[in-house]
Amino acid sequence: VQLQASGGGLVQAGGSLRLICAASGSFSRNYAVGWFRQAPGKEREFVAASSRGGGSTLYSDSVKGRFTTSRDNAKNTVYLQMNSLKPEDSAVYYCAADRSVIWGAIVRSDQYDYWGQGTHVTVSS
Numbered sequence: 001v002q003l004q005a006s007g008g009g010l011v012q013a014g015g016s017l018r019l020i021c022a023a024s025g026s027f028s029r030n031y032a033v034g035w036f037r038q039a040p041g042k043e044r045e046f047v048a049a050s051s052r053g054g055g056s057t058l059y060s061d062s063v064k065g066r067f068t069t070s071r072d073n074a075k076n077t078v079y080l081q082m083n084s085l086k087p088e089d090s091a092v093y094y095c096a097a098d099r100s101v102i103w104g105a106i107v108r109s110d111q112y113d114y115w116g117q118g119t120h121v122t123v124s125s
Contacts, residue, residue: 001025001114005095008119011085015123019080021095021116029053029073031099035080036109037091037121046107047093048080058106063089085123092118 007019021033032052038044047067049058054071066085071078078095096112105111 001027001031001097003027003095003097003114003116005093005116005119008093008121010122010124013085013087013123013125015085016081016083017085017121019082019093019095019119019121021078021080023076023078023097027076027097027114029071031097031114032101032103032106033069033071033078034096034098034101034106034109034112035069035093036096037089037093038118039091042091044094044109046109049106050078051103051106052099056103060107082121085121087123087125090121090123092120094118 002024004022034049035047036044048069050069068081095116097114098112101111
């Protein structure tokens with residue numbers, strides 16, 4: 001499984017960005033996909049996740065109501081729509097996938113075997 005994250009950039013506070021995670025290889029709808037982010041000097045943190053097939057989603061409290069993850073299973077692509085961005089959202093964003101992660105552990109980065117390279121998001125105040 002290969003993951004390619006893109007869509008990051010510089011945006012003003014209150015603006016929007018859509019991140020794209022393009023998956024290839026043996027990736028299929030049977031993989032759960034998580035979004036994580038890491039700001040300089042901080043640990044990687046959970047942002048959002050989509051269950052296998054995309055029927056369920058989960059968000060961290062810090063992004064709930066502002067971010068939405070969705071997936072196009074036909075295109076093996078997962079999206080993270082980020083609205084009402086804040087300076088504290090600035091980070092490198094990663095998508096991750098795993099076929100075996102259980103829903104109760106989907107927020108844990110150590111449960112994912114496959115990772116994209118990350119895309120930078122900078123939100124100016």
